[in-house]
Each structure stands twice: as structure tokens, then as C-alpha cells.
Amino acid sequence: MLGLKTLGKKLFGTVNDRKVKGYQKTVEAVNALEGQISALSDDALRGQTDKLRARIEAGESLDAVLPEAFATVREAARRTLGMRPFDVQIIGGAVLHGGNISEMKTGEGKTLVATMPVYLNALTGKGVHVVTVNDYLARRDADWMGKIYTFLGLTVGVIVPGIDDDARRAAYACDITYGTNNEYGFDYLRDNNKYQLEDMVQRGHHFAIVDEVDSILIDEARTPLIISGPAEDQTELYLAIDKIIPRLDESHYEVDEKQRSTTLTEEGNEAVEQLLLEDGILPEGQSLYDPASVSQVHHVNQALRAHKLFQRDKDYIVKAGKIILIDEFTGRMMEGRRLSEGLHQAIEAKEGVKIMPENVTLASITFQNYFRLYEKLAGMTGTALTEHEEFASIYGLDVIEVPTNQPVARVDDDDLVFRTGAEKFKAIVEAIEDGQSRGQPILVGTTSIEKSELLAAELRKHGIPHNVLNARYHEQEAEIIAEAGRPGAVTIATNMAGRGTDIQLGGNVEMEVQKRLAAEPEADPVALRKAIEDSHREAKEKALAAGGLWVIGTERHESRRIDNQLRGRSGRQGDPGRSTFYLSLQDDLMRIFGSERIDGMLQRLGLEEGEAIVHPWVNKAIEKAQGKVEARNFDIRKNLLKFDDVMNDQRKAIFGQRREIMDADDLAETVRDMRHDVIEALVATHIPKRAYADQWETETLEAEITAVTGLELPVRDWAAEEGVDDETILERILEAADSAAEEKEAAVDAQAGEGTMRQIEKGMLLQLLDRRWREHLVMLDHLRAVIGFRGYAQKDPLNEYKREAFELFQALLTGLRRDVTRELGRIRPLTPEEQAERQRMIEEYQAAMQAQAEAAAARAAAGLASEAQAVNQASGDGALLEAEVPLVAAEERDPARPETWGKVGRNEACPCGSGKKYKHCHGRVA
Structure with missing residues (x-):
């Protein structure tokens, strides 16, 4: 039914x-x-x-x-x-x-x-x-x-x-x-x-x-994606803490591979504290639980993650003295990508390569947003x-x-599950030998560089020729994949299986034509293409007869999509093909999802060494496990997005504000509104509504107004007048501030040209907005790192984050208004003396540049003369075109006058006193 x-x-x-x-x-x-x-x-x-x-x-x-x-x-x-x-x-x-x-x-x-x-x-x-x-x-x-x-x-x-x-x-x-x-x-x-x-x-x-x-x-x-700037260098701290981790034993920490997290046990906290005190990283008498120890605790946790969760040749490789991350989904190197919050530096310390300083975030966005x-x-x-x-x-x-143009003719075998990794690899090598002997092209997918190189070593032992495609050979990716369809070709690929380049049975004609033309530029392209097409046609027939491309997976990935990407390389455009996944109970996915129970069952069933269990039910069970992992990863990404959406709304507001500022010709009204907001807030704080005059904080208000606007106003005297209220004082301060701003604008424009003050306002607004936004990003990062603990108080961390992020954003806007008012209040025109000094410095600079140009011309002429001398001597002509440059004693050289230096050796210290070699200073060819 x-x-x-x-x-x-x-x-x-x-x-x-x-x-x-x-x-x-x-x-x-x-x-x-x-x-x-x-x-x-x-x-x-x-x-x-x-x-x-x-x-x-x-x-x-x-x-x-x-x-x-x-x-x-x-x-x-x-x-x-x-x-x-x-x-x-x-x-x-x-x-x-x-x-x-x-x-x-x-x-x-x-x-x-x-x-x-x-x-x-x-x-x-x-x-x-x-x-x-x-x-x-x-x-x-x-x-x-x-x-x-x-x-x-x-x-x-x-x-x-x-x-x-x-x-x-x-x-x-x-x-x-x-x-x-x-x-x-x-x-x-x-x-x-x-x-x-x-x-x-x-x-x-x-x-x-x-x-x-x-x-x-x-x-x-x-x-x-993060654009960052350098922070304080803490190389010594990373190196010191890195030496502590190998001194811990398994009772000191717990590793959760599912959640990709590590935590110190209570015993571990005590051990780490003792080691930090012994090594002088924690000051005497300071506990790991003290607020002052937060930095050391953070670095210990990151070092623990670096040692226990991040594996060389799986999560990263060491290349040219640098740690280069590997994309877990594609196996490609992620040049320039770095882990944040000191984790990358912890890995650099672990591997003994140069530690690059941590960075602070200047701007960031996720691909989602x-x-x-x-x-x-x-x-x-x-x-x-x-x-x-x-x-x-x-x-x-x-x-x-979208349906395929031709029906899919690929055969997808049930998974073969072995008890141990050694049994599995032995079966894989035997399968490859069998396929290659029949002339069948084979693509083997692995999940890490380490495993691809382990398999490659096994194939070398058995004398099986093959190509390896992983992050180490990223540059040859397209070329290796283009050849993967030749009869009997064996290609080992790490999680990428040739994305972007087709595996065509018989080989990729287009790639071969380009390669041959580059090697033989004089060859006739038409004749060359025909010859290659003929040879590929014959090779394709052989590959088809052998059953098409055979995709062999060496283990299941935690995402079904990655397995499907590998499987999908075979059976293109209606070609025949085959896919088989070889698994063992020691594989990461199987181990994390209850392989011990399965292992006991297989032993009871009497599974012999080298035998595999094959059944559609096993496939379904594995797919269910993968589905669970995918669902968990989706929840993680969805939760991350909810937090990032809070920042994204603020990002849009700030970036929109920046664009409006850049687009505006005149920001005088915006600046005036900011100034008024700041002054109104100060007055409201120190002279509250419905407060008695003896409760007014006029002395503090007067000091604050001076600090923010640069104006010394008699606020206390005004407050002492009969019948004066908060609104009168506010009006007087606003009037004085506006009047001072107008006078300043007129003076600056008169000295530097019409519209100068408008340019200053625009530049200052953008700079101060950027500075405040950068500080805000750091605050949000810190808030996000600790907000999860609110869950212990029965509070929703996301709602708490939204509320506090909003308050921080309001503080950003308030701080920006205050910064703009204060900085513009400090601007003033130059005095006649300052103008004269500035003009003198410009003239001195221009004179120095002119002298440098003349000296460079003289050196160039001297260089030509010595060349001519060398030519004359080589030809046997004893006459010199120019008089030889004399040797001058060091004490007779005037550092300020290059004409007194005479002949200076290229590797001598430059007589000008810069400390550089002459060839890198005044002797540098202009």
C-alpha cells in the first residue's frame, strides 16, 4: 500500500x-x-x-x-x-x-x-x-x-x-x-x-x-569579514603561556569535539594558577579568579584551544613561516584570513613561528548581512x-x-563500514588498484591534508601513480582536475573535488590546448586542437568502457552537501559513473556519534578483520547523524545572525550617516544642533527642572561649559541674578556659543579662504564618528563574549544584548555630539606670529628639497664621469674625461654640505649623519 x-x-x-x-x-x-x-x-x-x-x-x-x-x-x-x-x-x-x-x-x-x-x-x-x-x-x-x-x-x-x-x-x-x-x-x-x-x-x-x-x-x-588595525604587541605573554599547556594532563581539561570547545576543570584551574605564579605571569598574591587576571585567563583558554582543537595539516598548515588556515569545507588555503581574539597568535606560539600582533576591529560584516x-x-x-x-x-x-539535460547514469553504492581506519585504507588501496587496472579514472575524496598524504604514501608503496590536490598544491588545482578524467588516472582531492573545473572523461580538451599552445607558441592552433580532440576521443572511449569516473570517499563529512559535491563530480552529462564511501568506526563523524555501541554490536555479530558491513539502513543512520549536525550548525548560525543583526542595524545607521555627511555641502546646521543638544543636556543635568536655586550646580556647569565649548561664561553670576531661571541661563549660553562660532567661522574663512570652516566641520565629523564607532565595536565584542552568563540569572541573553547594545549606541551618539562640540570649540585662526613661523618652515622645506635635487644631479653627473673613466681605461686610453673625485678625511667633511665629502664608498656610513649606508642615503640613485 x-x-x-x-x-x-x-x-x-x-x-x-x-x-x-x-x-x-x-x-x-x-x-x-x-x-x-x-x-x-x-x-x-x-x-x-x-x-x-x-x-x-x-x-x-x-x-x-x-x-x-x-x-x-x-x-x-x-x-x-x-x-x-x-x-x-x-x-x-x-x-x-x-x-x-x-x-x-x-x-x-x-x-x-x-x-x-x-x-x-x-x-x-x-x-x-x-x-x-x-x-x-x-x-x-x-x-x-x-x-x-x-x-x-x-x-x-x-x-x-x-x-x-x-x-x-x-x-x-x-x-x-x-x-x-x-x-x-x-x-x-x-x-x-x-x-x-x-x-x-x-x-x-x-x-x-x-x-x-x-x-x-x-x-x-x-x-x-574584518578590517582591523594593530593593537599592543603581547608576543612574550603568548610564548610564556604556550609553555604551560604541555605541562597539563588530561584531568586538567575537558574537550568537547561536537561544540569545538575546551574548558579547564577545577583541578586544571588550580594547576594553571600554580604554573602562572611559578613562571611569574601572575603577580604574587593574585588569584586566577581576580578581575585583574581576566587577560591571563583568556590567553590560557585560547592556548588550550590551539593545542587541543586545532590540528596541523587539517585546520591549518605552516607555509613560509606563517600559519595559513584551511577552509574545512573546500580544503583551500585562506590566505590573509586570521582567527580573532588571540587564537591565531596562540597557534603561532604553538608552532614556533613569528607571532603577528593582535588587531582591533575597525569595521566588520558577515557574508549573511x-x-x-x-x-x-x-x-x-x-x-x-x-x-x-x-x-x-x-x-x-x-x-x-533543475533537471539534468541527460538522465543521471551514476551508480551510488551503499557505504562500506569497517571497524578500524587501517582496514578501511587497505580496502581503499585494493579498490584503487582494481579500478586502475581496468583503466577506470578514480577521484578519491579525503577530509584533511594529513589523510590525503597518508593515502598518497600508501599508493606510492604499491607503485600506483597518482596526483594529490590539497591546500599545498592549490595553484595546480584546475590543471590536476582537468586531467582527472583520463583512463586509469588517480586523483586524491581534499574536500574540493575540482570546484569550477569540469572532470571530463578522457581529459579536458580546452585546458590541454591552452597548455600546449603556451609550451609551443609557434604551433598551428587548429591542427593542434584537432590532434588533441582525436586523442581525447579515444581516451574517453576507454574511460567509458571501464565504467566512467569512480568517486571514492574515504569518510563521511559532517555535512551531506560536501559528500554530494564529491559524488556529483561523477556522471556528468549522462556519462556512466560510480560512487562509493568507505568508512570506519574511527572516523570523526562515527566516533563522535556513538561508534562504541556499534563496535560492540559488530564484535558480537562476529565481523572478521577486513570485512565491511554494507546495508541501506547504515546509510540512513549515517544520514540522520549528518542531519543532526547540520541542524545544530544551522541553529548556531541562526543564533549568531540574531546577535549580528543588532550590530547590523547600528552599522547601517552609522554608514548611512557617514554617507549623508559626505554628500552634504554645508553641515553648519548639523553642527549647531549637536552643540545645542550638548549644552541643553548639561543645563538639564546641573539645573534640573523644578529644582530650587540653592540646589543648582552652577560651578560645575560653568566648568563643563568651558571644557566643552572653550568659552568662559559667568554662569554663576547669571544664576545669582534675581528672577533668572534655567531657561534664561540656557538661552544665554546658546546665544554666546552660536555668536562665538560665527565669529570663529568668519576669522578662519578670512585667513584660509571661503568655505574652509565647512571643510573642517565635515572632516572632523567623519573622523570623530569613525573613532567612536571603532570603540563601540570593541565594546560590543566584549559584551557579546560575556552576555551568555545572563542565562544563569534566568534572563534571555539575546534580549539583554539588544538592550545593552542599544544603550551603548545611545552613548556613542551622545559622546559624538560632545566630541564634535569640544573639538570645534578648540579650533582658532593662526596668530600673525604663527603664520610667519609656518611660512618659514615651508620655505625651509622647499630649500632643503631644492638642495637635495641639486646634490642628486651632481651625483648623477659624477656617476656618468666615473663610467666614462672606466670605459676609457678598458679601451687602453689613459686620458680621463673628468678629474678623479678626491678622497676626503672624515673630519674634513661638513655633514650639511655634500660638496665637501669627496669620494664616499657605497657601503660607508653616509657623512650626513643619518646612520644609513651611503648607497641607501645620499648615494641612492635618484
């Missing part, structure tokens, strides 16, 4: 099937235009862009012009790239245009799919951002798909590290911009630290398509369905699974 749910699916299809069916009309409309569009000349096809733009400007919706725009791109792709998008790719493009996630299997051509919605949305002139996971893909896709856009008259830019602001501004000004999530996020933060609107590089957030959307919006969502800035957001990936709930609740994105 079929269940009602199963019966409903059979009769009406799944929800996804019905959604896909709804896009069929769009496909038919695009196909109906194909004959008409393909008949156009190149110029007429290019002219479609202007026609469609005009229709949109006239008020027509993007949905109305979609069929024509998609048909135009399809024809342009055929003419420029020789690629005609399939009907399922049209569906994928329509899904993206609707602001959804298009889940398409590997090899279905997601890169080409994006061109249709990108082109359509770029016609608005507001700019479209295409987000990739790495710089290689950003460059590759901008160059590859850019041929379609430029053919149709659109401009394409690419954002990569190392380019300056002018190049970035030009790239963002293009109709279509390619770049990585990090570059977009950091540009947004940098823009909101600029002091002029024209210095900003981004021009808004209209529409973004995120490639590998699950990787960027989920895997990396927990890590905020950055990508929610876009008016419309879409994404594409091969694996998103398992996280559809998270995409819907956080980003408002629906996941639609």
Missing part, C-alpha cells in the same frame, strides 16, 4: 516538479524566437541590446523582455563560444532571474546559465555582480563569458586582490562585474571608511548571482536542497532543483 504522500507525488509530482513545470512557458517563448534571432546579422544581434534597453527605460518590465533577452544571449553564445544553451539551462536562467537558487548537477553548465539573467538585469544600467569562490574563477569566467557580453555591447570588469581603487571603481562602473565574495565585502567596508564620495568604488547593490552559493552563504557565513544588502539575490550550485530551510529563513531564497 502506498502512503498518501507517495501517492500524491506519483499523481501530481513533487513541489519542485510543479515549480519546474511553471518555467516551461518561458522555455517555449524563448525557443519560438530562435529562428527570428538566428537570422539576424552580427550588427543586428548587437543592436538588440539598445532595443531592449529602450523598452526597459520606457517602463516595460524585465519579465516582459526576458524571452527576447534570453534568445539573444543564446544566439550570441553560439556565435562567440560555439555553445548553445539547452532548454534546462534556460530554466536555470529563469530561476536565477526570479531571485532563487538554481540547483544544477555538476557539468550542466552553470557558468553559461548565469549569462542569460546577468545580461537581462544588466540592461537596467544599475550593474550586476557575479560572485565566485576564488580569484582564478573570477578571472576565468570574466574572460570566458565576457566574450558574449562584449559581443552584445556590454562592459565587463573583474575585481581581484592587488588592484588599486581606480581600477576597482572602473570595474564596478561596468555593466557586469566578476569578483570573489571577500573582495566585494571588503570593498563595502573600505568604502564606508572613505572621506569623500568620489573615493568610493562600489555604486550600489542591485543584483548579485552567487556561484557555489552554499559554500559562500552557509559554509563561510559564520566568519565575519553583506549579501542581504542586494535588492535581488540569486545563487547556483550543485548541492543546496539539503539546506533549503536555511536559505529560505535567512535570505528569503527558494531552492529549485
Whole structure:
């Protein structure tokens, strides 16, 4: 008997099937235009862009012009790239245009799919951002798909590290911009630290398509982008505390691998306190529980995490004397990414590399909040369905699974579960030997560098040739993956399985052509391509006959998506393929989720060494465990987002305020309002409403007014007058402050030029706002670190955080008003004496620059003369072109007059007294 749910699916299809069916009309409309569009000349096809733009400007919706725009791109792709998008790719493009996630299997051509919605949305002139996971893909896709856009008259830019602001501004000004999530996020933060609107590089957030959307919006969502500045150097403290951890034993701490946390036991606290006292890190008589010990406790906890949770070659690698983190989801190195709160420094101390100073946060944002800035957001990936709930609740994105162009012919085996890791690896090596002997290409997925290198060592012992792809060989990623489809090829990949580059059976023709042309530039490209295509055709037949690509997983990841990404490398475009996962009870996932119970059961069942348990029920049990981990991670991210949303609202307010300040020509009214607010608050504090005159704190008020405005006003005398109330005193102070500000403005403008005071106000407002915001971020970080303890008092930490963060934000605004009033109150025009001194310093500086230029010219001439002398001597001509430069004794040289120095050796100390070598100082070639 079929269940009602199963019966409903059979009769009406799944929800996804019905959604896909709804896009069929769009496909038919695009196909109906194909004959008409393909008949156009190149110029007429290019002219479609202007026609469609005009229709949109006239008020027509993007949905109305979609069929024509998609048909135009399809024809342009055929003419420029020789690629005609399939009907399922049209569906994928329509899904993206609707602001959804298009889940398409590997090899279905997601890169080409994006061109249709990108082109359509770029016609608005507001700019479209295409987000990739790495710089290689950003460059590759901008160059590859850019041929379609430029053919149709659109401009394409690419954002990569190392380019300056002018190049970035030009790239963002293009109709279509390619770049990585990090570059977009950091540009947004940098823009909101600029002091002029024209210095900003981004021009808004209209529409973004995120490639590998699950990787960027989920895997990396927990890590905020941070722009930071250096803090106090505490290298000695890190090194001293690092020596303590190896002296602890297992009774001193507890490690929770599920929560990725470590805690000291009561016994451990006592042991650490004793060791800190012995090593002189804690002052004599001070306890670990004292408030003054908070820094030492924090560093001990971070050192403990560094030693017990972070593993070399799994969580990070040591390269060129630096700790480089490894992305747990993709296995890629995260250059430039550092762990915060001293954890990175603790790992540096553990590994004995140079400890870089800690940083303080200047600006930060999570990817979750950055990508929610876009008016419309879409994404594409091969694996998103398992996280559809998270995409819907956080980003408002629906996941639609687009059918494949050809039916999937891959065979997915049940998991093989062994008792020990050694048995598992032995079985894997035997399977690889078997597959390679039949000429079957094999892709082996591991979860860490350490395990990939362990397996590689085993394969070397058995004489099996192979390629290893992990963070150590990141640069060769595309090349290694392109070769992974050759008959008998064995490729070991760490959690990345070639994202962005197709594994084509027989090998990747395009990559091979580029490689050979680079090696043989004089070769005929057409003949070379034909020869390579012929050899690859033969190789593909061999690989197909052997069963296609065999994906072997060496253990299950805690996320089903990562396993599906690995599995999805096989069986592209209807090719045959196979996937098998080999597990052991010693694997992290199995060990954390109750392997002891399973191990006892297997022993009772009499499982022999080397035997594996294989059953669909095992698969289901493992998937349930993975589902639990995914649900827990989702809850963590959701909770983090709730806290970050509080900061995000404040961030938007501050960044919006900055933009208004930069956009304004005249801030005099804003500054006056701030001044009035500060004075009104001071008067209200010291002369409260309905208070008797003898309760007024007029002496304190007078001192405060002087400190804030720089004015010495007789507040006490005013208060002593008959019939004077708080409002009269307030009016007099405001009048005096406004009058002084007007006089100051007139004097400054008269001395430095009209509008100078307006520029000073703008610059000062931005600087003080930034300073206050940076201090506020530090306060919020500290608040967030301790707010969880409110739970012990039966209070909701999130509500407490919201309340206190709001109070801190109010304090920020109050402090800003006071800072602006005080700093502007201190500004005054220069006296005639100060002006004369300033002019003298400018003239001295200019004279010094002139003397330096003349000395450089003389040195250059002397250098030419000595060259000529050397040439004459080499040719046997004894006559000198110039007189030899004389040697002068050190005591006869005048440091201020280079002409008295005579000949100075290149490695001698410079006679000017700078302490530098002559070649690095006055002897430096100009």
C-alpha cells in the first residue's frame, strides 16, 4: 500500500516538479524566437541590446523582455563560444532571474546559465555582480563569458586582490562585474571608511548571482569579514603561556569535539594558577579568579584551544613561516584570513613561528548581512536542497532543483563500514588498484591534508601513480582536475573535488590546448586542437568502457552537501559513473556519534578483520547523524545572525550617516544642533527642572561649559541674578556659543579662504564618528563574549544584548555630539606670529628639497664621469674625461654640505649623519 504522500507525488509530482513545470512557458517563448534571432546579422544581434534597453527605460518590465533577452544571449553564445544553451539551462536562467537558487548537477553548465539573467538585469544600467569562490574563477569566467557580453555591447570588469581603487571603481562602473565574495565585502567596508564620495568604488547593490552559493552563504557565513588595525604587541605573554599547556594532563581539561570547545576543570584551574605564579605571569598574591587576571585567563583558554582543537595539516598548515588556515569545507588555503581574539597568535606560539600582533576591529560584516544588502539575490550550485530551510529563513531564497539535460547514469553504492581506519585504507588501496587496472579514472575524496598524504604514501608503496590536490598544491588545482578524467588516472582531492573545473572523461580538451599552445607558441592552433580532440576521443572511449569516473570517499563529512559535491563530480552529462564511501568506526563523524555501541554490536555479530558491513539502513543512520549536525550548525548560525543583526542595524545607521555627511555641502546646521543638544543636556543635568536655586550646580556647569565649548561664561553670576531661571541661563549660553562660532567661522574663512570652516566641520565629523564607532565595536565584542552568563540569572541573553547594545549606541551618539562640540570649540585662526613661523618652515622645506635635487644631479653627473673613466681605461686610453673625485678625511667633511665629502664608498656610513649606508642615503640613485 502506498502512503498518501507517495501517492500524491506519483499523481501530481513533487513541489519542485510543479515549480519546474511553471518555467516551461518561458522555455517555449524563448525557443519560438530562435529562428527570428538566428537570422539576424552580427550588427543586428548587437543592436538588440539598445532595443531592449529602450523598452526597459520606457517602463516595460524585465519579465516582459526576458524571452527576447534570453534568445539573444543564446544566439550570441553560439556565435562567440560555439555553445548553445539547452532548454534546462534556460530554466536555470529563469530561476536565477526570479531571485532563487538554481540547483544544477555538476557539468550542466552553470557558468553559461548565469549569462542569460546577468545580461537581462544588466540592461537596467544599475550593474550586476557575479560572485565566485576564488580569484582564478573570477578571472576565468570574466574572460570566458565576457566574450558574449562584449559581443552584445556590454562592459565587463573583474575585481581581484592587488588592484588599486581606480581600477576597482572602473570595474564596478561596468555593466557586469566578476569578483570573489571577500573582495566585494571588503570593498563595502573600505568604502564606508572613505572621506569623500568620489573615493568610493562600489555604486550600489542591485543584483548579485552567487556561484557555489552554499559554500559562500552557509559554509563561510559564520566568519565575519574584518578590517582591523594593530593593537599592543603581547608576543612574550603568548610564548610564556604556550609553555604551560604541555605541562597539563588530561584531568586538567575537558574537550568537547561536537561544540569545538575546551574548558579547564577545577583541578586544571588550580594547576594553571600554580604554573602562572611559578613562571611569574601572575603577580604574587593574585588569584586566577581576580578581575585583574581576566587577560591571563583568556590567553590560557585560547592556548588550550590551539593545542587541543586545532590540528596541523587539517585546520591549518605552516607555509613560509606563517600559519595559513584551511577552509574545512573546500580544503583551500585562506590566505590573509586570521582567527580573532588571540587564537591565531596562540597557534603561532604553538608552532614556533613569528607571532603577528593582535588587531582591533575597525569595521566588520558577515557574508549573511553583506549579501542581504542586494535588492535581488540569486545563487547556483550543485548541492543546496539539503539546506533549503536555511536559505529560505535567512535570505528569503527558494531552492529549485533543475533537471539534468541527460538522465543521471551514476551508480551510488551503499557505504562500506569497517571497524578500524587501517582496514578501511587497505580496502581503499585494493579498490584503487582494481579500478586502475581496468583503466577506470578514480577521484578519491579525503577530509584533511594529513589523510590525503597518508593515502598518497600508501599508493606510492604499491607503485600506483597518482596526483594529490590539497591546500599545498592549490595553484595546480584546475590543471590536476582537468586531467582527472583520463583512463586509469588517480586523483586524491581534499574536500574540493575540482570546484569550477569540469572532470571530463578522457581529459579536458580546452585546458590541454591552452597548455600546449603556451609550451609551443609557434604551433598551428587548429591542427593542434584537432590532434588533441582525436586523442581525447579515444581516451574517453576507454574511460567509458571501464565504467566512467569512480568517486571514492574515504569518510563521511559532517555535512551531506560536501559528500554530494564529491559524488556529483561523477556522471556528468549522462556519462556512466560510480560512487562509493568507505568508512570506519574511527572516523570523526562515527566516533563522535556513538561508534562504541556499534563496535560492540559488530564484535558480537562476529565481523572478521577486513570485512565491511554494507546495508541501506547504515546509510540512513549515517544520514540522520549528518542531519543532526547540520541542524545544530544551522541553529548556531541562526543564533549568531540574531546577535549580528543588532550590530547590523547600528552599522547601517552609522554608514548611512557617514554617507549623508559626505554628500552634504554645508553641515553648519548639523553642527549647531549637536552643540545645542550638548549644552541643553548639561543645563538639564546641573539645573534640573523644578529644582530650587540653592540646589543648582552652577560651578560645575560653568566648568563643563568651558571644557566643552572653550568659552568662559559667568554662569554663576547669571544664576545669582534675581528672577533668572534655567531657561534664561540656557538661552544665554546658546546665544554666546552660536555668536562665538560665527565669529570663529568668519576669522578662519578670512585667513584660509571661503568655505574652509565647512571643510573642517565635515572632516572632523567623519573622523570623530569613525573613532567612536571603532570603540563601540570593541565594546560590543566584549559584551557579546560575556552576555551568555545572563542565562544563569534566568534572563534571555539575546534580549539583554539588544538592550545593552542599544544603550551603548545611545552613548556613542551622545559622546559624538560632545566630541564634535569640544573639538570645534578648540579650533582658532593662526596668530600673525604663527603664520610667519609656518611660512618659514615651508620655505625651509622647499630649500632643503631644492638642495637635495641639486646634490642628486651632481651625483648623477659624477656617476656618468666615473663610467666614462672606466670605459676609457678598458679601451687602453689613459686620458680621463673628468678629474678623479678626491678622497676626503672624515673630519674634513661638513655633514650639511655634500660638496665637501669627496669620494664616499657605497657601503660607508653616509657623512650626513643619518646612520644609513651611503648607497641607501645620499648615494641612492635618484
